[in-house]
Every structure is written in structure tokens, then in C-alpha cells.
Amino acid sequence: MKKAVLEGLLFVVGExxxxxxxxxxxxxxxxxxxxxxxxxxxxxYQKEDRGLRVDFLGNRFKLTTKYEHREYYQKxxxxxxxxxxxxxALEVLAIIAxxxxxxxxxxxxxxxxxxxxxxxxxxAKGFIKEAGRSEMAGRPILYKTTSEFLDYFGLAKIDDLPxxxxxxEEEDLEKDLYNSKYEE
Amino acid sequence: MNVEFVINDFEGPLxxxxxxxxxxxxxxxxxEIESITxxxxxxxxxxxxxxxxxxxxxxxxxxELLEIKSRMLLPREKMEEEEEEVDPxxxxxxxxxxxxxxxxxxxxxxxxxxxxxxxFTKTPENVDxxxxxxxxxxxxxxxxxLVDAFKKYLERQKENKPLKTKVTVKEISIVSRRHDIKKILxxxxxxxxxxxxxxxxxxxxxxxxxxxxxxxxxxxxxIVQEDTFSEIIVExx
Numbered sequence: 001m002k003k004a005v006l007e008g009l010l011f012v013v014g015e016x017x018x019x020x021x022x023x024x025x026x027x028x029x030x031x032x033x034x035x036x037x038x039x040x041x042x043x044x045y046q047k048e049d050r051g052l053r054v055d056f057l058g059n060r061f062k063l064t065t066k067y068e069h070r071e072y073y074q075k076x077x078x079x080x081x082x083x084x085x086x087x088x089a090l091e092v093l094a095i096i097a098x099x100x101x102x103x104x105x106x107x108x109x110x111x112x113x114x115x116x117x118x119x120x121x122x123x124a125k126g127f128i129k130e131a132g133r134s135e136m137a138g139r140p141i142l143y144k145t146t147s148e149f150l151d152y153f154g155l156a157k158i159d160d161l162p163x164x165x166x167x168x169e170e171e172d173l174e175k176d177l178y179n180s181k182y183e184e
Numbered sequence: 185m186n187v188e189f190v191i192n193d194f195e196g197p198l199x200x201x202x203x204x205x206x207x208x209x210x211x212x213x214x215x216e217i218e219s220i221t222x223x224x225x226x227x228x229x230x231x232x233x234x235x236x237x238x239x240x241x242x243x244x245x246x247x248e249l250l251e252i253k254s255r256m257l258l259p260r261e262k263m264e265e266e267e268e269e270v271d272p273x274x275x276x277x278x279x280x281x282x283x284x285x286x287x288x289x290x291x292x293x294x295x296x297x298x299x300x301x302x303x304f305t306k307t308p309e310n311v312d313x314x315x316x317x318x319x320x321x322x323x324x325x326x327x328x329x330l331v332d333a334f335k336k337y338l339e340r341q342k343e344n345k346p347l348k349t350k351v352t353v354k355e356i357s358i359v360s361r362r363h364d365i366k367k368i369l370x371x372x373x374x375x376x377x378x379x380x381x382x383x384x385x386x387x388x389x390x391x392x393x394x395x396x397x398x399x400x401x402x403x404x405x406x407i408v409q410e411d412t413f414s415e416i417i418v419e420x421x
Binding site: 152164 | 196197198199239241282287289290292293294296297303339340
């Protein structure tokens with residue numbers, strides 16, 4: 001019975017998704033049982049004659065359609081994929097995701113080019129949000145990614161990001177100081 | 185296979201520099217600074233001769249390159265107390281490597297974005313009817329918070345509009361409208377003229393109107409109006 005209720009709950013919340021805490025509270029069960037229920041429901045949906053699946057996106061369980069059925073949805077919707085993010089926006093997002101929380105000036109430094117507009121747009125889109133202020137001079141705003149960001153890229157949690165490979169040459173502190181006069 | 189890139193194709197000076205390094209098949213760890221500086225400056229000049237604006241960030245990097253170049257030309261001072269000589273290129277190389285790493289990641293993100301866009305969720309159900317009557321406003325919300333929230337909401341609404349929308353005009357042909365009208369008339373025999381215009385857009389109205397005229401001319405339909413200002417009726421013949 002509880003499994004059926006859970007299914008209904010997932011339907012009701014839609015894209016907002018459910019957290020473990022919510023499942024526990026609403027069904028009045030403990031974490032173990034909640035995990036068990038989710039697992040069972042997930043397995044039910046894996047059957048080929050089911051059209052939905054239980055996905056873990058942006059730290060929440062969501063009922064989604066199946067990727068395998070995409071061609072049918074494409075047929076249904078005439079204009080899919082019109083509004084993807086620009087290369088610049090992707091760069092800024094990547095930099096924030098791997099360094100959060102981070103200030104805008106630090107982002108600019110890595111990209112070698114200003115990012116004011118892009119950061120503003122990403123905030124408005126809900127992919128990043130302000131996360132307090134840095135201790136640096138001027139107390140600039142810090143930014144970090146949101147669960148909407150994770151969901152948008154089909155990620156369950158921030159650790160699911162691919163590993164970054166930077167082959168850094170050995171840093172030389174003294175040289176850094178020398179060069180720092182070129183920075184704002 | 186000589187593809188010309190204009191400056192707007194690059195995300196910034198580092199992007200351009202990476203591109204030039206790749207083009208000339210240099211090892212990023214061992215950049216031939218003189219050659220790459222010349223290429224870089226030449227590229228910027230070319231853009232300007234094409235009347236393309238070159239953002240100041242590009243000039244900053246140009247001056248950095250020139251500075252590194254000049255430092256490479258100077259005989260290296262043997263620094264006292266320091267075991268190793270400092271390569272003037274190090275700082276730039278590190279920045280390039282870091283930038284390149286993020287650029288690589290964007291490819292993965294792009295892929296993920298595409299994949300995720302093929303999966304759908306639905307908007308939450310409206311559960312207002314289960315809500316209790318108005319809860320008291322939580323007391324630690326100030327007017328400023330509300331104003332802020334509203335401003336954010338407005339901004340978000342603004343941003344919700346896609347910046348670039350592809351407007352694919354759905355072709356509405358007279359033929360297809362004729363077909364529709366025939367279908368309607370085969371069911372109903374008699375309809376009000378205005379019932380033939382369920383959608384009121386310019387293209388739709390024009391196509392429908394032309395279809396009606398054509399059909400009337402071909403005597404496929406009859407158009408009747410009993411009195412002035414009374415309803416216009418379209419009948420199947």
C-alpha cells in the first residue's frame with residue numbers, strides 16, 4: 001500500500017521531487033523503509049511495459065519519462081531543444097561548480113574575460129545563487145550552484161560531476177606575487 | 185581546409201590563444217612564445233582591419249605575451265639563493281591549462297544537457313484545495329524581503345523569455361484550410377462563417393478567408409446572409 005502511496009506522492013510533486021525526509025515524514029516510516037520502498041518502485045518501473053521511471057536528480061526523487069522513449073516525445077513536441085545554454089554560460093557554470101563558493105572576479109580571472117552578464121543571467125535562471133560574501137577586500141558576493149543546476153544536467157548530486165583533470169605546472173609563489181600587479 | 189574564425193567565435197583571449205596553439209601544433213607546455221605572440225597580434229590586427237571590435241581583454245593578453253617575449257629575450261639573471269630559474273611562461277601556461285580543463289568539462293555538461301532535455305517531468309499538481317485557510321504571515325519577513333522577492337520574481341520572468349527564440353512559422357496553406365472546412369461542412373452542413381476561424385492569427389485568418397472565397401467560386405459552398413448584420417451562414421452544396 002505504502003508503495004502505491006509513494007507513487008501517488010511522486011506524481012503530485014512532479015518536477016519538485018521528493019527528499020528522503022519528506023517520504024519518511026509523510027508515510028511515517030524510517031529511512032531504511034523509505035529506501036526499500038523507493039527501490040521497489042524503481043524496479044517496478046524498470047519493466048518494459050512501464051512508461052515512467054523514478055530518477056534521482058538534483059538531490060530529489062522525481063518521476064520522469066524514459067530516455068529510451070525520447071523519439072516519441074520528439075514527435076509529440078514540435079520544437080524541442082530550442083533553448084540550450086551558450087558556451088560562455090557553460091564555462092561559467094563549470095567554473096562555479098568546481099570551485100563553489102566563488103566570487104565573480106575569480107571566475108573572470110579563470111576565463112580571462114568578464115562574466116557579469118552571464119552570472120546575472122544564470123542567477124535569474126536559478127542555476128546559481130548567492131552564498132554569502134567573501135572575506136576578501138570589498139566583501140564580494142560568493143556564488144554556488146543550485147539543485148536546479150544539477151537537475152538540468154541530469155546529475156543527482158554535486159559529486160556526480162566528472163573528475164577535473166588539470167595538469168598544473170608547479171606554482172611558484174614568488175612569481176605569482178610579481179604578476180599580481182596585472183590583476184584588478 | 186582553411187577555416188577562418190572571427191573574433192566573435194571565441195569566448196575570450198585564452199580561448200583564442202588555445203586555438204592558435206593547437207593550430208600551430210605546439211606543445212602547450214613548451215610554447216614558442218615569439219611565434220605565438222606574432223600570430224596572436226597578427227590575428228588581432230586582422231580582426232580590426234575587418235572592422236571587428238576587439239575587446240580590451242584581448243589586448244591585455246597581447247601585452248602580457250609581449251612582456252613574456254621580452255623577458256625571454258633578456259639574458260636570464262642567475263637569481264641568488266634560488267636553485268631554479270623561473271620560466272616567464274609558467275604563469276600563462278598554468279592559466280591556459282586551467283582554462284582548458286574547464287573547457288573540456290563544458291563538453292560533458294553539454295552532452296548531459298542534451299540528454300536531460302529528452303527526459304520530462306511534469307509540473308507539480310495544484311494542491312491548493314488541501315491547504316488550510318491563510319496562515320499568518322511568518323513574522324520575520326520584512327517588507328524589504330517582500331520587495332526583494334518580488335524584484336527577483338520580475339527579473340526571473342524577464343529571463344524566462346528565451347533570448348533567442350526560433351520562430352518557425354507553421355505554414356498554413358489554403359489547401360489545408362479547404363480540407364478543414366470541407367470536413368466541418370461534411371459533419372454539420374451549415375455553420376456560421378465565424379466558426380471557421382477558431383484561431384485568430386493573421387496567417388490563419390488570411391488562409392481561411394482565401395479558402396472560403398475559392399470554395400465559393402468553385403461552388404463548393406454557398407454563403408448566405410438573410411438580413412444586413414445578421415449572421416453569415418456557410419452551407420455545403
